Amino acid sequence: MTGDPGSPWPGKRDVVALGRAGEGWAAIVLAGSAPGTRWDLDAGAWASWVAEVERGGGPRWVCADAKATAALLLGEGVRLARCYDLRLAHDILARSVPGGPVSGPAPRPRADTPGALFELDAEGPDPGDAVEVARAWERQQRALAGAANADRLRLLLAAESAGALVAADMEAAGLPWDRAHHERILDAELGAADASGMPARMAQRARDVRRALGREALVLDSPGQVLAALQAAGVPVRSTSRGELVEHDHPAIPPLLAYKKLARLHTANGREWLAAWAPAGRFRPEYVPAGVVTGRWASSGGGALQIPRLLRPAVRADPGWRIVAADVAQLEPRVLAAMARDEAMASAARGADLYAGLVARGVAATRAEAKVAMLGALYGATSGDAGRLVPRLRRTFGRAMHVVDAAARAGERGEQVATWLGRTSPDPGAAWRALQDEAAAEGAPEAVRDAARRAAREQGRFTRNFVVQGTAAEWALAWLADLRIRLAQIPPVDPDRAGTGSGPAFSRVPHIAFFLHDEVILHVPAERADAAARAVRDAAEAAGRLLFGAFPLDFPLDLAVREDAAKE
Known part of the structure; x- marks a missing residue:
């Protein structure tokens, strides 16, 4: 590790670029106590250095891709408190500030998609070169300085960047998932698989449809074949969508609707999904902060934003832990x-x-x-x-x-x-x-x-x-950011109460395990559940004040503390 020995390590008032430098890493102070101060960090020691800086009251880290950088640190048990995500900021500024921070179209904020800001390794995400991180931040600050609504944009960029850290947290910790309970739900809904691999109840509904339409060779997974068969049977449909099918009265319609529902469960959340996305008692999807142009999140794998209500009981806390689930009414x-x-x-x-x-x-x-x-x-x-x-x-x-x-x-x-x-x-x-x-x-x-x-x-x-x-979406990001800070202030439980499946950074502390537009799910030690529930409510109130000041509006929550995430 090299740096100015007379300079203190970065503190809360500092803004620090963090990125690659050759085979190792570098941290460069961009604003604050000693701009220009640089530390060159060995690849094997950078995480422990960041951890030590964080313990002393960390700076705002500027990262090319905060989610990717945070993920590397979380693997070492190190969490960043604050950051500035250049990718997400670029996407906002390129549209919201005349001229934008750099030329060319804004890259989508995907951790696995190369953008215009940095040259990335084709094999996967790279945290970016530290010097390029510093230069990009300076360009963005110049663009912000010329914006008419600079204060609001700065708040948006801070909230968006905090969202990147939340996404990294959730992917690292995972959502606790009970495989056995999931399999019992599949057995109850689908039945055992036949020789072809099709679940028994799906197969029976398929036979019912074919019989009603007089088409024994009909392939129900072919919309074209099903549409032609329905029309030949005198059903005047133009598609096989549920909304249109329910408008017609024919013996084939009820079993067809039942088949489609079972087929969705089987293909989207069946045993193959369970093996791929929820191994070892955790569901770890790939979140894409601001994956939608409005700022809403998306997911690029695992169907995180489409968990069926039927499977919510499979979201089950570890022994001695609890699920704290909250969603906002009419956000x-x-x-x-x-x-x-x-x-x-x-x-x-x-x-x-x-x-x-x-x-x-x-x-x-x-x-x-x-x-x-x-x-x-x-x-x-x-x-x-x-x-x-x-x-x-x-x-x-x-x-x-x-x-x-x-x-x-x-x-x-x-x-x-x-x-x-x-x-x-x-x-x-x-x-x-x-x-x-x-x-x-x-x-x-x-x-x-x-x-x-x-x-x-x-x-x-x-x-x-x-x-x-x-x-x-901005309110929800403010809610998440404030909640993440409040949860970090709740003391950890003793090691014998750890939830080991949540990884080194989250095994002893309450943490956000899932987020969907207006809903959060926390995984918390049972003795910290009340404090975590208060944090959820307090963060919702704080988010409203942050965005809308003293305007007399509340954001009531449907909040429950239980062992699973089933919705009653």
């Missing part, structure tokens, strides 16, 4: 109320079910109708019950509706819109603009004009939802 409508400063809508939601509040204010006759009305407002529905009810929302909650209506009109004009903290929507693209120009030309065919109007409405629906869904 997106609440966020809309806060963005619009619509006190009437906030009042309808305060301390209660928002949809019930809409019923009490005469917007809808039932809770189900109220939900349809709100979804129509968020997604731009103009027909059916939503089309009938949305005008009532405009009369009752004018400020909130103005926000989404204005975003929709901007999208229809081809303009970009931004979330509360400044994430900007993508441009509709050259093809979209060419179609609009063609339709605006004198003498344009009516078919072209119709196509342009449809494209404009579709873009308007996208921007309408973008501002709300994106801001909800």
Whole structure:
């Protein structure tokens, strides 16, 4: 290890680039106590050095890919408290700041996808060269300095970067998964496999469908064959989607729907999935922070965002540990109320079910109708019950509706819109603009004009939802970031209470094990469950204050402490 022997190690006030340097690593102070100070670290000692710096009150580490760097450290039992993720920041700044931090399109924030910022090893993610990390950070800071909404963008970048650390934490710790319980669910739902490998109940439903359609050789996994067979039997369907099938009365429909449901379970979460993604009592999917343009997360393996409700009981805490599960009630409508400063809508939601509040204010006759009305407002529905009810929302909650209506009109004009903290929507693209120009030309065919109007409405629906869904994602990131800090302050349990399957960094402490849009699942020692539950609630309140100040809006949680994650 080399460095200026007279310089103290980085502290909380410092911003420090962390990246590769030859065969080892380097840390370079970018801002704070002694800018320019550099430490060159041996490959075998860098993790212990970072751990020692963290124990003294670590800096904000600047990483090319914080999730990749954090994953390497977590393998050594070392956690980063704070970071700045250059990849995720670049994706935001390239759209949200005129000119962006670097030229060219923004790379998608994927840990396994090479981007324009750094040359990466084709075999997998690389933390980046330390000098290039420092230069990229400087470019981004110059871009931020020229942004009109720099303070909000800085908050967004901090929250986004914290999300990268949470994703690394969750992949390292895993979600506790009871293989035996999962297999019992599969046995109960699917039955034992026959000689062909198909589960018995699937095979029986397949036979029922073939018999009802008179097609003994019908391949049920071929949508084309099934569609042709249904049409030949007089069922006027245009697809095999569930939404269309349920509209028709034919003896083949019930067993076909049952087969499709069982087939999804068998292929998406059957025994092959169990062996691949939940070995050794932990489900470890691959999370992609900001994998969706609105800032929502995605997953690139394991189907983390699509765990069926049926399998939730298989999420089971280790002996002596507990699951703390929490999700936010009606997050997106609440966020809309806060963005619009619509006190009437906030009042309808305060301390209660928002949809019930809409019923009490005469917007809808039932809770189900109220939900349809709100979804129509968020997604731009103009027909059916939503089309009938949305005008009532405009009369009752004018400020909130103005926000989404204005975003929709901007999208229809081809303009970009931004979330509360400044994430900007993508441009509709050259093809979209060419179609609009063609339709605006004198003498344009009516078919072209119709196509342009449809494209404009579709873009308007996208921007309408973008501002709300994106801001909800920002609230959720703030929630995660604050919660991660609060959990780190809860003392670890004794070694004999460790949950060894969670890895060296998480075996004795409460930790976030799963996140999905508006829901978190923690895995916590039983004696720390109450403290962890308080942390979840306190973090939700803090996230609301951080984004929306003193605006009188709450974010109530459905929170449970139990041995599994089953939803009642």
